[in-house]
Amino acid sequence: MDIATIQAYAYFFFTGFLVLVLYGYIYHLYSSEKKGTRDYEKYGNIALNDEVTDKPVEKVSDNETKNKEA
Amino acid sequence: MFHWLEKRPFFFAVAVFVTIAFAGLIEILPNFAQASRPTIGTAPYSTLELAGRHVYIKNSCNACHSQLIRPFKAETDRYGHYSLSGEYAYDRPFLWGSKRTGPDLMRVGNYRTTDWHENHMWDPAGVVPGSIMPAYKWTFTNIADVDTAYAEQITIKNAFNVPYNKPIPMKDGSTTTVALADSLSGAHASALEEAKVVAADMKNQNVKDAVANGQIPEIVALIAYMNSLK
Amino acid sequence: MENRPLEYDYTVAKMFMFSTIILGIVGMLVGVILAFQLAFPGLNLMLGEGLAEYTAFGRLRPLHTDAVIFGFTLSGIFATWYYVGQRVLKVSMAESGFLMFIGKLHFWLYLVGVAAVVVSLLLGITTSKEYAEFEWPIDIAIVIVWVLWGLGIFGLIGIRREQSLYISIWYYIATFLGVAMLYVFNNMEIPTYFASGGIGAWYHSVSMYSGTNDALVQWWYGHNAVAFVFTVPIVAMIYYFLPKESGQAVYSYKLSLLSFWGLMFVYLWAGGHHLLFSTVPDWLQTMGSVFSIVLILPSWGSAINMLLTMKGEWQQVASSPLIKFMILASTFYMFSTLEGPIQAIKSVNALAHFTDWIVGHVHDGVLGWVGFMIMASLFHMAPRVFKREIYSKSLMTTQFWIQTLGVVLYFTSMWIAGITQGMMWRAHDEFGNLAYSFIDTVTVLHPYYTIRAVGGLLYLVGFFMFAYNIYKTMSARRIEENELQTASPMAA
Numbered sequence: 001m002d003i004a005t006i007q008a009y010a011y012f013f014f015t016g017f018l019v020l021v022l023y024g025y026i027y028h029l030y031s032s033e034k035k036g037t038r039d040y041e042k043y044g045n046i047a048l049n050d051e052v053t054d055k056p057v058e059k060v061s062d063n064e065t066k067n068k069e070a
Numbered sequence: 071m072f073h074w075l076e077k078r079p080f081f082f083a084v085a086v087f088v089t090i091a092f093a094g095l096i097e098i099l100p101n102f103a104q105a106s107r108p109t110i111g112t113a114p115y116s117t118l119e120l121a122g123r124h125v126y127i128k129n130s131c132n133a134c135h136s137q138l139i140r141p142f143k144a145e146t147d148r149y150g151h152y153s154l155s156g157e158y159a160y161d162r163p164f165l166w167g168s169k170r171t172g173p174d175l176m177r178v179g180n181y182r183t184t185d186w187h188e189n190h191m192w193d194p195a196g197v198v199p200g201s202i203m204p205a206y207k208w209t210f211t212n213i214a215d216v217d218t219a220y221a222e223q224i225t226i227k228n229a230f231n232v233p234y235n236k237p238i239p240m241k242d243g244s245t246t247t248v249a250l251a252d253s254l255s256g257a258h259a260s261a262l263e264e265a266k267v268v269a270a271d272m273k274n275q276n277v278k279d280a281v282a283n284g285q286i287p288e289i290v291a292l293i294a295y296m297n298s299l300k
Numbered sequence: 301m302e303n304r305p306l307e308y309d310y311t312v313a314k315m316f317m318f319s320t321i322i323l324g325i326v327g328m329l330v331g332v333i334l335a336f337q338l339a340f341p342g343l344n345l346m347l348g349e350g351l352a353e354y355t356a357f358g359r360l361r362p363l364h365t366d367a368v369i370f371g372f373t374l375s376g377i378f379a380t381w382y383y384v385g386q387r388v389l390k391v392s393m394a395e396s397g398f399l400m401f402i403g404k405l406h407f408w409l410y411l412v413g414v415a416a417v418v419v420s421l422l423l424g425i426t427t428s429k430e431y432a433e434f435e436w437p438i439d440i441a442i443v444i445v446w447v448l449w450g451l452g453i454f455g456l457i458g459i460r461r462e463q464s465l466y467i468s469i470w471y472y473i474a475t476f477l478g479v480a481m482l483y484v485f486n487n488m489e490i491p492t493y494f495a496s497g498g499i500g501a502w503y504h505s506v507s508m509y510s511g512t513n514d515a516l517v518q519w520w521y522g523h524n525a526v527a528f529v530f531t532v533p534i535v536a537m538i539y540y541f542l543p544k545e546s547g548q549a550v551y552s553y554k555l556s557l558l559s560f561w562g563l564m565f566v567y568l569w570a571g572g573h574h575l576l577f578s579t580v581p582d583w584l585q586t587m588g589s590v591f592s593i594v595l596i597l598p599s600w601g602s603a604i605n606m607l608l609t610m611k612g613e614w615q616q617v618a619s620s621p622l623i624k625f626m627i628l629a630s631t632f633y634m635f636s637t638l639e640g641p642i643q644a645i646k647s648v649n650a651l652a653h654f655t656d657w658i659v660g661h662v663h664d665g666v667l668g669w670v671g672f673m674i675m676a677s678l679f680h681m682a683p684r685v686f687k688r689e690i691y692s693k694s695l696m697t698t699q700f701w702i703q704t705l706g707v708v709l710y711f712t713s714m715w716i717a718g719i720t721q722g723m724m725w726r727a728h729d730e731f732g733n734l735a736y737s738f739i740d741t742v743t744v745l746h747p748y749y750t751i752r753a754v755g756g757l758l759y760l761v762g763f764f765m766f767a768y769n770i771y772k773t774m775s776a777r778r779i780e781e782n783e784l785q786t787a788s789p790m791a792a
Contacts, residue, residue, distance in 0.1 A: 014092075015591040018565050022558070022598055029554045040557070044549035046466040047540050048786075050387040052306050058463040076465050079457045079473070086474050089564045090524075091481060128424035130358035136654055144726035147734050158511025163428050166515055170654035171338070173738045195341070200743040204337075204344035204356040212353075218492065218500030225495040225506055254499055 109156030111241040114223075114232050114248050115298065117257050118264040118286070121219035122295025125209060125288045126165070134203070136167035137176040137299070150177040160232060172203055179299040184271035187293045192274075209288040210277055216286060220257040223250055258284075265290045268297070308386045309394040310685045312403035316379035317678055317685070319411065321767045323371030324674075326418075328760045330364040335753035339746060354422050362433045363421045368666065369431055369529060371414055376674035377475065377533040378406070378449065383681050384468050384540045385453065389460035399455045406448040413441045425503060429518050431525055432486050435503045439487045446483070450476050467556045471536030474564065478528035486521035527567040530670050534633075535563075535602050537677045542606055542626045545680050546616055547786035551608035555601045562598025596641070603634040621696040622788055625676035628704065632668025636661060651726070656745070656752075657718025664711040667759055672703070675766050680788050682773045689779050689789035691772035695765055696790070703762035709755030717748035 032038050046057050075082045115123060126132070139145050141152040153176055158164055182190075189196065192210070194203040226232040227250060234250035251257040262281070268290050269281040277287050337343045337357050344356045353359065382403060386392055393400050416438050420426070426433040434442065453476055457465070465473075489505035507514050543550050550556060607630060610616065616623045639661050643652050652658060679696065683689055690696065724744065727735040776791060783789045 019591055019594050022562060026558055040553045043464050044553045046388050046462055047543045048549055052308055052390055052392050056390050056462040060461055060463045077463055079465060083473055083477060086564060087477050090478055127426060127428040130361055132428055133358050133361040155512045161511040162507040164511050164514040165428065168430060198739050200739050202338055202341040202742060204341060208353040218504050221492040221496035221500035222506050225490055225492045229490055229495065
């Protein structure tokens with residue numbers, strides 16, 4: 001096998017892999033929202049309520065407490 | 071998975087970097103060694119030619135001219151044999167260009183002569199009516215930078231093993247050598263020898279006088295370079 | 301310290317707004333001059349025979365591309381970053397003296413770099429590689445400027461209050477990383493002065509790659525630099541400014557996630573077309589192309605997401621010139637990302653390559669998408685940064701129509717010019733000889749070059765109106781804080 005063929009196979013399988021990952025991810029996003037695990041759309045508000053005095057959608061410190069629980 | 075990333079800027083950055091770097095690796099790297107082997111008959115540039123190449127670059131001739139003949143009948147009819155990868159082995163940087171406002175110059179040395187270039191560079195529209203190429207009169211007075219060309223030759227000889235002073239196989243089975251002087255004054259002397267050959271075919275008196283006085287106007291180097299494009 | 305409520309600090313954003321406008325004028329003015337030079341070559345001598353060396357097409361051309369890419373566009377990217385970054389992370393630069401210092405240093409060093417670029421290009425000091433013309437001393441300066449920006453980005457992220465990174469931030473990070481990688485690899489060069497023991501010009505260098513390899517690396521850079529300067533950061537802008545200006549949250553956050561990763565995957569993988577028509581098995585090539593197309597779907601998501609963000613609010617497009625700019629920008633984005641792949645089809649490329657069609661393609665992207673989006677962003681920022689309403693809405697509307705006309709004239713004329721020239725180059729007569737000499741294919745373009753120049757001039761005129769409007773905004777009526785929630789306040 002010359003280098004071009006190896007290249008082509010690498011390209012082929014990696015692209016295929018990416019397609020799978022990406023479409024798997026689409027499925028994951030929509031199903032986890034259906035199941036109520038996570039509401040993604042609320043993050044859209046980060047742009048709208050962006051005064052420095054506005055309450056963050058998710059505070060940095062929230063996460064730390066959550067991490068401790070986990 | 072991805073949401074996890076968005077909260078962790080560091081891992082996010084790593085993920086992005088891996089995604090974009092990987093494609094480059096697969097696409098470019100494997101061809102590297104293969105593409106840089108010179109074809110038979112391809113020789114490195116002499117000092118004067120390289121100085122001319124610098125004049126070409128300095129004036130961005132590559133903004134209007136390509137040096138890449140594609141394997142189509144229309145192109146080979148117009149410009150000659152299509153380009154081979156190994157013909158560019160000594161081109162640093164490459165000068166393929168991206169726009170043909172003017173014709174391809176890959177093999178212009180095959181069909182244009184010193185005196186044609188002299189007239190054309192002085193007044194393109196005078197030689198080719200309707201030409202939109204600018205005139206390059208200042209190259210007739212500016213002096214070419216032989217020092218830098220020589221510095222570049224030493225650099226590529228040492229760093230990339232460019233075969234100066236070594237036999238180079240030609241298409242007809244013979245060999246040729248491109249000499250590289252071992253001192254700066256030697257480089258000036260050999261460039262001047264070459265320049266005299268070019269200037270002999272020119273008629274601009276100032277250029278002739280300059281060369282007679284040991285100076286090399288940019289136009290002489292530029293024409294030497296274009297004559298070498300074959 | 302005074303006891304004032306915390307506010308966002310736009311000092312650095314303001315500095316970059318000014319450089320966006322100034323360098324925009326310089327870059328576009330040079331572009332218009334070049335366009336007229338192609339139509340009327342006498343203009344190569346516009347400052348007389350004595351200065352011809354500095355006004356000829358070849359010298360000016362890199363100055364145009366670099367001024368609009370690294371001057372106008374990068375300044376716009378930096379300006380919006382120093383504005384958007386603080387807001388969506390909910391942290392003010394005033395909170396960190398260090399970041400403030402880095403930000404200012406970033407600006408001033410950038411400006412020094414720009415000055416060095418202008419001077420060196422006019423002197424003809426160039427490596428000849430497109431959009432990477434700078435010699436090594438400037439390359440080093442650019443790397444430092446870039447690292448400073450990176451410090452600014454990650455520093456600000458480090459002290460953020462908002463935990464999740466908003467969509468725009470992803471794109472800014474990707475811009476930072478992508479350009480860094482591309483730039484460093486493409487500019488590997490050896491300074492000849494040092495390598496030869498002190499001979500010749502100190503600034504000269506020679507590429508580490510030769511010939512075909514050099515070309516490969518250069519166009520890997522060239523293609524993707526377009527991605528990471530003209531696409532990724534501009535998408536960052538639209539994801540923030542359109543929702544904010546229209547008061548509508550982005551239509552689908554999920555779709556934006558997908559589009560982001562889709563774009564990252566697709567853009568660099570698009571290079572797979574290099575393998576077409578080579579010696580590898582046919583089925584592999586075909587499937588490779590099919591997969592690439594499947595990957596495009598998520599990458600188009602961004603533009604569609606933007607249009608859908610306006611759902612139910614389309615009257616805003618009619619009433620607000622600012623929204624008009626953004627909607628037209630995303631339309632042009634879709635348009636030129638469709639045109640690009642078409643030109644990459646092998647048989648189309650055979651015709652289009654080396655012609656003005658490529659120039660046309662670049663310009664419907666940069667004038668329609670990049671330029672419009674940056675101007676819209678600055679229009680949105682101006683009232684908030686200066687705390688004053690936009691000076692004139694009607695001027696803005698006029699500008700919009702003038703520039704739109706300019707863009708349309710530009711790309712239609714270049715389409716016709718490119719296809720005409722491509723067809724004439726390949727035409728053979730009945731005896732199998734070439735039908736046209738090269739000069740025939742040059743003179744035939746004169747009318748299109750003239751139209752293109754006029755189109756470019758219209759765009760430039762519009763840009764002057766923009767600059768004037770922003771300038772006057774700085775002295776317009778003061779506004780109340782609460783007028784700034786969504787739509788930007790404008791005087792008639």
